[in-house]
Amino acid sequence: MKYFTFDELTASYTAQQLGIDNTPDETAVNNLYRLVRLVLDPARQRLGMPIRVNSGYRSVALNRAVGGVRNSFHLSGRAADITTGNVEQNRRLFEILGSLPHCELIWERGGTWIHVAV
Numbered sequence: 871m872k873y874f875t876f877d878e879l880t881a882s883y884t885a886q887q888l889g890i891d892n893t894p895d896e897t898a899v900n901n902l903y904r905l906v907r908l909v910l911d912p913a914r915q916r917l918g919m920p921i922r923v924n925s926g927y928r929s930v931a932l933n934r935a936v937g938g939v940r941n942s943f944h945l946s947g948r949a950a951d952i953t954t955g956n957v958e959q960n961r962r963l964f965e966i967l968g969s970l971p972h973c974e975l976i977w978e979r980g981g982t983w984i985h986v987a988v
């Protein structure tokens with residue numbers, strides 16, 4: 871991982887506030903590393919500017935607390951909600967992500983953030 875830390879991918883304000891354990895199991899850990907290797911690092915490299923991770927891994931309890939769908943790829947560490955903090959830059963990021971491996975790529979809330987899964 872060149873541009874992202876493991877903490878960024880598992881940290882959650884909601885989990886912290888509600889005392890929810892958000893520690894990924896080994897499979898999810900491996901999936902998170904794969905997500906960074908295949909998608910997040912290459913996207914960050916091409917974009918040339920920082921990307922913030924709003925939500926990466928979610929335990930079942932956390933996913934329920936944030937209203938995530940039941941079969942969400944966040945549960946297995948295969949998805950991240952990311953943003954540059956700027957809709958125009960997110961548009962560039964979305965295009966870049968479209969050319970990288972993914973199984974889900976969703977423009978969320980008018981481009982406030984992007985959901986990507988691999």
Ligand SMILES: [Zn+2]
Nearest residue numbers: 949950951985
């Ligand atoms: Zn998402």
